[in-house]
Amino acid sequence: MYERVPHITLKSIANNLDIRDGMTRGEIDAAIARHTESEILHDRPIIDSKVVRVTGPLTVESLSPHRVMAADATSEGNLAEQEAGRFVERIVDYLRKAGVQNTVKQERLTFDRLDTWPGGVYIQAAGEYTENEKRRAVAVSIGPEYGTVGPEDVREAAKEAVKIADLLVVCGFAFEPLVGEDARHLGRLTILKAKMNPDLSMGDELLKKTGAANLFMVFGEPDIRIQQTDAGHLTVEIRGLDVYDPTTGVIRSHSTDDIACWFIDTEYDGESFFVRHAYFLGADQPYDKLRRALRSDIDEATWSTLYSTASRPFPKPASAKIAVKVINHYGDEVVKVYSV
Numbered sequence: 001m002y003e004r005v006p007h008i009t010l011k012s013i014a015n016n017l018d019i020r021d022g023m024t025r026g027e028i029d030a031a032i033a034r035h036t037e038s039e040i041l042h043d044r045p046i047i048d049s050k051v052v053r054v055t056g057p058l059t060v061e062s063l064s065p066h067r068v069m070a071a072d073a074t075s076e077g078n079l080a081e082q083e084a085g086r087f088v089e090r091i092v093d094y095l096r097k098a099g100v101q102n103t104v105k106q107e108r109l110t111f112d113r114l115d116t117w118p119g120g121v122y123i124q125a126a127g128e129y130t131e132n133e134k135r136r137a138v139a140v141s142i143g144p145e146y147g148t149v150g151p152e153d154v155r156e157a158a159k160e161a162v163k164i165a166d167l168l169v170v171c172g173f174a175f176e177p178l179v180g181e182d183a184r185h186l187g188r189l190t191i192l193k194a195k196m197n198p199d200l201s202m203g204d205e206l207l208k209k210t211g212a213a214n215l216f217m218v219f220g221e222p223d224i225r226i227q228q229t230d231a232g233h234l235t236v237e238i239r240g241l242d243v244y245d246p247t248t249g250v251i252r253s254h255s256t257d258d259i260a261c262w263f264i265d266t267e268y269d270g271e272s273f274f275v276r277h278a279y280f281l282g283a284d285q286p287y288d289k290l291r292r293a294l295r296s297d298i299d300e301a302t303w304s305t306l307y308s309t310a311s312r313p314f315p316k317p318a319s320a321k322i323a324v325k326v327i328n329h330y331g332d333e334v335v336k337v338y339s340v
Contacts, residue, residue, distance in 0.1 A: 101214050123141055123164075173195070173196050178337060195216070197216070234340060235314075237309055242254075263275045264324055265322060278306070
């Protein structure tokens with residue numbers, strides 16, 4: 001059964017609203033107001049100076065990580081293989097142009113030569129760079145386009161690289177916390193983690209080729225001290241970052257000025273990082289304006305525990321592990337796991 005719906009025309013609408021020929025615009029508006037519900041919409045927000053804005057305006061942080069895959073392969077396996085090959089070639093091309101950057105502008109690892117390495121399993125590129133006016137050999141291991149780099153990946157890449165290079169650069173969009181330190185040695189081989197900018201997932205038509213962008217970043221290893229209180233609780237103090245200088249091969253200690261914020265998972269389960277403690281740092285106290293704006297809502301004593309290099313005491317975890325995540329002003333982050 002279908003209910004017959006009457007045919008609606010402009011004439012019938014006008015009749016329902018008592019609109020007749022010859023009516024003025026004001027009379028028509030008055031007729032509409034008498035017979036219809038109305039809602040006034042504003043194209044500008046009402047400003048309330050008593051409300052404190054904690055976050056800034058909405059911004060677009062990166063491009064969408066979706067690309068159209070080419071359909072020129074005869075099978076699904078060939079298509080995946082071709083896509084993986086194109087991804088490696090694109091990353092090597094950007095590495096060749098942009099180099100590897102740490103948080104200091106002048107300390108950029110630039111490659112004198114960098115070519116794809118067809119014979120490797122975990123090594124995708126090899127070349128040369130200059131360190132202290134000496135030519136050094138470098139090998140590059142590129143992590144998956146969709147996934148994280150794990151400790152086994154780094155170990156296998158190091159076994160291949162130690163035969164041909166002085167420096168191994170492991171590139172990845174994300175690293176598992178147990179991968180290890182940012183710069184470590186295997187014999188004469190130095191192993192360096194370089195976090196790839198998520199925008200590298202884009203195709204060449206969307207991501208501008210430039211050597212000025214921070215496409216590959218080496219983030220410092222946090223300098224952490226864990227102490228036990230008299231009550232048996234633990235405290236964590238962050239004293240700075242151990243930053244690797246790719247131009248000299250030296251690891252230097254930086255202050256906490258480069259740290260935007262740091263978090264602690266006081267009960268790390270080995271899988272997911274859960275923020276249980278949050279602290280905010282940075283030179284010149286970048287959050288001081290926020291503190292003044294929130295002075296009526298957050299007292300000074302509470303704020304002092306948030307803007308701190310030392311954590312509040314917390315009980316020992318049942319998992320016997322804690323994890324510390326550090327984020328710099330560029331948005332790069334590193335997670336370090338500690339047994340306690």
